[in-house]
Amino acid sequence: MADPDRIIRLKTVLARTGLSRSTLYRKIREGSFPPQVRISTHGAGWRESSINHWIADPVGYRPEGLS
Numbered sequence: 001m002a003d004p005d006r007i008i009r010l011k012t013v014l015a016r017t018g019l020s021r022s023t024l025y026r027k028i029r030e031g032s033f034p035p036q037v038r039i040s041t042h043g044a045g046w047r048e049s050s051i052n053h054w055i056a057d058p059v060g061y062r063p064e065g066l067s
Helices: 010-017 021-030 048-056
Strands: 044-047
Touching (some): 010 048
């Protein structure tokens, strides 16, 4: 059985991608980085699988469902 998709927080995403906070949020606005997932009223994170998908091909990244 595959592991469930974990939600990872900003600090982990920045460490894994090597992006700065401002670059990460700019890329989200441009659609070239996975958007956050709401996990509570004031909290959000990213699906680990989405971050892994971006890391595998940062230049060719397209949101899931778009080609």
